[in-house]
Amino acid sequence: MASADILHVDLDAFYASVEQLLNPALRGKPIAVGAGVVLASSYEAKHYGVQSGMPTRQARSLCPQLVTVPGHFSEYQRLSDQVFDICGDLTPIVERISIDEAWLDVSGSTHLFGDSATMARALRKRVLDETGLPLSIGAARTKFLAKVASQVAKPDGLVVVEPDHEMEFLHPLPVRLVWGVGPVTQAKLAERGVHTIGELAQLKPQALERMLGDAAGKHLNALAWNRDPRGVERHRRSGSMGAQSALPRQAPTDELVSQTLMRLADRVGTRLRKKDRGGRTIAIRIRIPEQRAISRRRTLGSAISGSDAIHRVALELAHQAIKEEKIHEISLLGVSVSGLREGTALQLELALGQGESGAGSDEGVRRWELDRAIDQARERFGKEAVGHGGVVFGRQSVPDEFRELAEKKDD
DNA sequence: TCTGGGGTCCTAGGACCC
DNA sequence: TCTGGGGTCCTAGGACCC
Numbered sequence: 001m002a003s004a005d006i007l008h009v010d011l012d013a014f015y016a017s018v019e020q021l022l023n024p025a026l027r028g029k030p031i032a033v034g035a036g037v038v039l040a041s042s043y044e045a046k047h048y049g050v051q052s053g054m055p056t057r058q059a060r061s062l063c064p065q066l067v068t069v070p071g072h073f074s075e076y077q078r079l080s081d082q083v084f085d086i087c088g089d090l091t092p093i094v095e096r097i098s099i100d101e102a103w104l105d106v107s108g109s110t111h112l113f114g115d116s117a118t119m120a121r122a123l124r125k126r127v128l129d130e131t132g133l134p135l136s137i138g139a140a141r142t143k144f145l146a147k148v149a150s151q152v153a154k155p156d157g158l159v160v161v162e163p164d165h166e167m168e169f170l171h172p173l174p175v176r177l178v179w180g181v182g183p184v185t186q187a188k189l190a191e192r193g194v195h196t197i198g199e200l201a202q203l204k205p206q207a208l209e210r211m212l213g214d215a216a217g218k219h220l221n222a223l224a225w226n227r228d229p230r231g232v233e234r235h236r237r238s239g240s241m242g243a244q245s246a247l248p249r250q251a252p253t254d255e256l257v258s259q260t261l262m263r264l265a266d267r268v269g270t271r272l273r274k275k276d277r278g279g280r281t282i283a284i285r286i287r288i289p290e291q292r293a294i295s296r297r298r299t300l301g302s303a304i305s306g307s308d309a310i311h312r313v314a315l316e317l318a319h320q321a322i323k324e325e326k327i328h329e330i331s332l333l334g335v336s337v338s339g340l341r342e343g344t345a346l347q348l349e350l351a352l353g354q355g356e357s358g359a360g361s362d363e364g365v366r367r368w369e370l371d372r373a374i375d376q377a378r379e380r381f382g383k384e385a386v387g388h389g390g391v392v393f394g395r396q397s398v399p400d401e402f403r404e405l406a407e408k409k410d411d
Numbered sequence: 412t413c414t415g416g417g418g419t420c421c422t423a424g425g426a427c428c429c
Numbered sequence: 430t431c432t433g434g435g436g437t438c439c440t441a442g443g444a445c446c447c
Contacts, residue, residue: 039415097446179445184445185445215422283441398415406415
């Protein structure tokens with residue numbers, strides 16, 4: 001039988017731990033990173049029910065002694081990179097899931113460093129010694145089990161699931177630990193008296209599929225029976241890029257919608273062009289206060305990455321939706337581009353070279369050159385140097401540095 | 412002042428094709 | 430007599446993850 005050669009490594013309450021590392025006075029105290037909204041919280045704060053996404057005001061009512069800090073975003077990226085560089089010394093097969101989590105396949109390294117439990121202990125020690133950060137690790141035969149194990153190990157622990165004890169480890173655990181079981185699914189399962197992964201395994205697959213849909217049902221049944229075929233993959237290209245912005249509730253005037261969408265389209269377009277990618281499907285999202293979110297999308301004949309082009313489509317979709325749904329108040333706008341593909345700049349250059357013409361083609365080239373000029377000016381003089389269409393950025397609910405950390409880094 | 416921002420995947424229904 | 434069946438692409442919405 002294969003051994004427990006997959007590690008799931010997870011930095012505990014990462015942003016908050018960094019703050020406590022940088023400022024010893026914060027250690028042992030309930031802290032939250034973020035100004036108006038909680039972006040991350042320490043274990044001491046979680047203990048009071050403080051969660052990310054929560055307005056700071058609400059967090060403070062739950063925990064009056066809560067200390068809020070603005071956040072050292074560049075430190076988060078630096079320390080995260082340092083930790084995963086250390087992981088890379090154990091094995092080249094590292095799949096980063098986010099800024100604070102990764103899977104490692106260490107099966108090829110046992111002859112160098114010993115078994116996976118030995119490696120995991122050494123890794124935790126080295127990360128603590130070199131960065132000062134607590135790292136929890138789960139070691140198991142599959143990605144799923146390793147991830148569950150690291151959750152059980154938290155905070156600051158190590159859990160190794162030996163291959164011949166997998167079921168006895170897995171089945172008593174709450175169903176909530178299964179990847180893909182969130183609040184809604186958990187509630188549906190609870191209605192049927194299913195609370196543990198073992199109880200989940202006892203449900204007939206057909207019943208599960210009826211309850212949760214085909215894919216989710218099959219997925220959950222497979223995991224409950226400990227069948228997880230996934231391997232650790234080093235790179236994964238993202239399939240979409242988006243940006244959104246929460247707004248104080250207000251009427252969706254033409255000016256507000258157009259300016260906000262321009263800012264969002266430009267944010268997305270800039271990122272796309274930087275990676276020399278474009279996408280065919282443009283989508284917008286509008287949140288109506290105390291109601292559902294509305295979305296609209298349109299798939300174009302070819303991929304685009306220009307800020308103006310994205311903005312034009314997004315604006316049409318938004319106007320259409322606002323009219324159709326008779327929306328008179330909004331509290332969020334979002335733009336995303338999906339169906340991503342490589343090399344749009346190159347394609348445009350080729351089209352140019354071949355003298356491809358047609359309605360709007362010259363205009364397209366002109367806009368592409370304008371985008372490129374703006375991108376270059378921003379590279380040289382900073383982000384605020386040049387704006388698109390004279391858009392002035394107001395105060396934002398969340399700092400740009402935080403947005404950047406949340407972006408998927410995928411190459 | 413009941414929820415921030417970046418993502419992934421799935422579903423149901425419709426259009427369209429063979 | 431009221432009509433098969435599979436495949437692909439698209440749209441809107443939703444659950445979930447960090």
